[in-house]
Amino acid sequence: xxxxxxxxxxxxxxxxxxxxxxxxxxxxxxxxxxxxxxxxxxxxxxxxxxxxxxxxxxxxxxxxxxxxxxxxxxxxxxxxxxxxxxxxxxxxxxxxxxxxxxxxxxxxxxxxxxxxxxxxxxxxxxxxxxxxxxxxxxxxxxxxxxxxxxxxxxxxxxxxxxxxxxxxxxxxxxxxxxxxxxxxxxxxxxxxxxxxxxxxxxxxxxxxxxxxxxxxxxxxxxxxxxxxxxxxxxxxxxxxxxxxxxxxxxxxxxxxxxxxxxxxxxxxxxxxxxxxxxxxxxxxxxxxxxxxxxxxxxxxxxxxxxxxxxxxxxxxxxxxxxxxxxxxxxxxxxxxxxxxxxxxxxxxxxxxxxxxxxxxxxxxxxxxxxxxxxxxxxxxxxxxxxxxxxxxxxxxxxxxxxxxxxxxxxxxxxxxxxxxxxxxx
Numbered sequence: 536x537x538x539x540x541x542x543x544x545x546x547x548x549x550x551x552x553x554x555x556x557x558x559x560x561x562x563x564x565x566x567x568x569x570x571x572x573x574x575x576x577x578x579x580x581x582x583x584x585x586x587x588x589x590x591x592x593x594x595x596x597x598x599x600x601x602x603x604x605x606x607x608x609x610x611x612x613x614x615x616x617x618x619x620x621x622x623x624x625x626x627x628x629x630x631x632x633x634x635x636x637x638x639x640x641x642x643x644x645x646x647x648x649x650x651x652x653x654x655x656x657x658x659x660x661x662x663x664x665x666x667x668x669x670x671x672x673x674x675x676x677x678x679x680x681x682x683x684x685x686x687x688x689x690x691x692x693x694x695x696x697x698x699x700x701x702x703x704x705x706x707x708x709x710x711x712x713x714x715x716x717x718x719x720x721x722x723x724x725x726x727x728x729x730x731x732x733x734x735x736x737x738x739x740x741x742x743x744x745x746x747x748x749x750x751x752x753x754x755x756x757x758x759x760x761x762x763x764x765x766x767x768x769x770x771x772x773x774x775x776x777x778x779x780x781x782x783x784x785x786x787x788x789x790x791x792x793x794x795x796x797x798x799x800x801x802x803x804x805x806x807x808x809x810x811x812x813x814x815x816x817x818x819x820x821x822x823x824x825x826x827x828x829x830x831x832x833x834x835x836x837x838x839x840x841x842x843x844x845x846x847x848x849x850x851x852x853x854x855x856x857x858x859x860x861x862x863x864x865x866x867x868x869x870x871x872x873x874x875x876x877x878x879x880x881x882x883x884x885x886x887x888x889x890x891x892x893x894x895x896x897x898x899x900x901x902x903x904x905x906x907x908x909x910x911x912x913x914x915x916x917x918x919x920x921x922x923x924x925x926x927x928x929x930x931x932x933x934x935x936x937x938x939x940x941x942x943x944x945x946x947x948x949x950x951x952x953x954x955x956x957x958x959x960x
Contacts, residue, residue, distance in 0.1 A: 555629030556596035559622030657728040664713035671714040679905035686901035692854025704864030712820030734823040756825035761799040831863025831871035878907035
């Protein structure tokens with residue numbers, strides 16, 4: 536850590552900009568290679584048929600796209616502009632994020648008080664916590680950017696991004712719990728201590744979750760995620776019996792079912808054997824990350840089910856569910872819930888513009904969940920200070936979420952009735 540801090544800040548930012556530009560090149564490769572309709576636009580892919588072979592200079596981030604502009608006949612006019620901006624923007628974004636999380640964010644915090652939580656959840660190495668949190672958020676930013684670009688192109692979000700991203704978020708939380716969002720800073724004995732965000736924040740960690748109850752909760756969240764990834768087809772138009780038979784047949788016929796089953800078994804065995812042996816802070820971080828997975832995915836999944844039932848058409852893609860599962864492992868269920876309420880503001884602005892310019896009603900929602908997530912991460916201090924009092928209510932918060940979902944169903948039902956009447960007239 537001292538070696539990094541010894542590097543002058545301007546040089547650190549320059550190096551991060553270069554690293555970000557190279558990361559942007561990897562994001563472009565993932566965007567075109569992981570999409571359903573793969574395209575050989577990235578210079579790290581083979582050149583399309585009828586195009587001269589690519590040279591080493593084409594792979595230089597940002598600069599290489601000036602040379603690749605020669606392939607406009609194969610990819611279309613100005614095809615190179617977006618990937619070039621992705622690489623340039625990723626480099627700038629990484630430098631800005633580093634500056635914010637390591638230089639500015641700490642000054643925004645005020646001590647919450649002298650009442651300390653268990654010392655296992657506190658660290659005095661604030662610099663290390665901020666830098667590793669930056670690494671965590673930088674990785675999340677890259678995966679969200681690739682998912683957003685694919686969603687804008689195809690209105691799909693591939694599991695090949697969100698599934699590894701979810702596992703990575705869980706692993707980072709276990710390896711270093713303070714890579715999770717901060718819950719509070721304390722001043723004690725003239726020393727600043729930082730607490731990471733747990734499942735129970737802003738309340739103290741419940742003692743029962745240190746034992747079997749915590750592992751059962753973690754297993755439940757893990758099982759929910761594995762079930763969500765299963766290939767499912769549910770249609771009751773021909774009765775529940777037919778729906779069940781088709782559902783089970785689809786599960787048996789798909790190879791992915793058995794891979795997910797193996798993954799669930801490995802996760803369950805790992806939780807049973809190694810979960811109780813983890814140090815207390817790592818065990819709490821594991822449970823909290825899995826709760827963030829379930830909380831983030833669960834809210835979006837509920838909206839998808841309610842919207843589809845009321846509107847009689849798919850209201851939201853399932854890729855948005857797996858995307859929020861990934862985000863939840865990095866930021867926790869509290870921040871995921873804030874993201875859920877922030878994202879629609881970005882979506883409304885885009886939807887209005889899209890309707891005015893193109894007369895299109897359907898929009899990809901994944902990019903706005905990602906915008907909401909980055910907004911919450913960057914403005915976490917203000918968000919947490921404004922909402923911590925609500926989350927202190929504990930189990931009353933899920934009850935409020937259920938009430939909001941019921942009200943949403945009523946509002947969607949009213950909207951659908953009005954829309955049908957207007958269409959008939």
